[in-house]
Amino acid sequence: MTKNKFLIIGLLVLPSISIAESMPDADTVSEWVSFLASDELQGRANGTPSIREASEWIAGHFADAGLAHAPGAGSYFQEYMPEKKIPYRNVIGYLSGSDPSLANEYIVLSAHYDHIGVDGLKIFNGADDNASGTSTVVGLAYRLAKLKPGRSILFIAWSGEEEGLLGSRHYTTQPMLPLEDAVLNLNFEMVGHTEGNGKHQFWVTGAEHSTLFPALRKMGDEVGWKVAPNPFTDLQLFWRSDNASFVQLQVNEATRTIYGVPAHSISTWGQEGHYHAPSDTADTLDYENLAALIEVMGDMVNRLANQPDTIDWKDNPNFHLRHYDEKQ
Numbered sequence: 039m040t041k042n043k044f045l046i047i048g049l050l051v052l053p054s055i056s057i058a059e060s061m062p063d064a065d066t067v068s069e070w071v072s073f074l075a076s077d078e079l080q081g082r083a084n085g086t087p088s089i090r091e092a093s094e095w096i097a098g099h100f101a102d103a104g105l106a107h108a109p110g111a112g113s114y115f116q117e118y119m120p121e122k123k124i125p126y127r128n129v130i131g132y133l134s135g136s137d138p139s140l141a142n143e144y145i146v147l148s149a150h151y152d153h154i155g156v157d158g159l160k161i162f163n164g165a166d167d168n169a170s171g172t173s174t175v176v177g178l179a180y181r182l183a184k185l186k187p188g189r190s191i192l193f194i195a196w197s198g199e200e201e202g203l204l205g206s207r208h209y210t211t212q213p214m215l216p217l218e219d220a221v222l223n224l225n226f227e228m229v230g231h232t233e234g235n236g237k238h239q240f241w242v243t244g245a246e247h248s249t250l251f252p253a254l255r256k257m258g259d260e261v262g263w264k265v266a267p268n269p270f271t272d273l274q275l276f277w278r279s280d281n282a283s284f285v286q287l288q289v290n291e292a293t294r295t296i297y298g299v300p301a302h303s304i305s306t307w308g309q310e311g312h313y314h315a316p317s318d319t320a321d322t323l324d325y326e327n328l329a330a331l332i333e334v335m336g337d338m339v340n341r342l343a344n345q346p347d348t349i350d351w352k353d354n355p356n357f358h359l360r361h362y363d364e365k366q
């Protein structure tokens with residue numbers, strides 16, 4: 039009897055602890071992507087009621103994770119293009135740093151949540167592009183809120199990406215925190231597939247441009263994850279994804295100097311063949327791997343947010359890269 043009683047108490051207590059520690063697990067991430075990429079959300083085209091529903095869902099998770107609104111903001115939403123019937127929305131959550139000597143600096147974790155909508159009867163669900171990255175940012179909000187990193191973290195889900203990086207461009211012209219204090223942007227793009235490149239690995243755009251790539255590769259080696267440079271260099275993704283809005287904040291053509299925040303996109307995409315196709319559906323992704331990526335990435339971001347040194351730009355033969363706080 040006594041034994042049974044303890045067993046029951048154990049069953050009641052243990053699962054809730056393990057769920058909290060492993061949050062989000064593969065089933066949870068699968069549920070998230072399946073919602074964002076559901077037929078009901080009609081491909082999350084900008085300016086539609088369905089993407090508005092997605093924005094409310096993201097804000098709800100930011101609240102559940104314990105994120106604050108960005109300093110000075112009255113909600114999780116940053117709206118722009120008000121001439122549209124339904125304005126576009128970036129969704130922004132803020133986690134204040136736990137170390138008073140570092141908390142004025144911050145890391146931006148981002149992903150676009152818009153997609154390309156419908157064409158006649160065809161729904162473009164956008165599971166990998168980019169319900170996967172959006173779920174990664176949501177998952178990192180839960181994990182980092184528990185890890186309590188020293189530097190502050192700004193979590194942003196972009197709209198308008200599919201129309202030309204509109205959300206990230208709007209944000210960097212109307213930032214909620216001084217861009218001078220941003221030390222890094224990690225932007226997640228298409229992180230749901232493993233068929234092309236294998237499990238437990240990701241690649242980084244613009245690997246040669248800053249000290250981020252060697253730092254992540256070293257941390258990856260420690261936990262058995264392969265961190266690679268972007269294998270698809272022809273696509274110029276470093277300059278074409280939302281991270282690019284942070285890279286080029288100010289340009290001095292005379293001195294060939296670009297002032298910006300070290301900013302890179304992270305992906306697992308391996309040319310799986312669903313890009314902007316109706317076949318980009320939730321049932322095609324590897325959720326065990328995606329949940330593991332969120333866990334590994336949470337630890338990596340936590341370390342980057344706690345270490346005294348920050349990520350630096352690297353020069354190259356063609357132009358200079360400098361942090362925005364050195365702008366002239």
Ligand SMILES: [Zn+2]
Nearest residue numbers: 153167200314
């Ligand atoms: Zn896309």
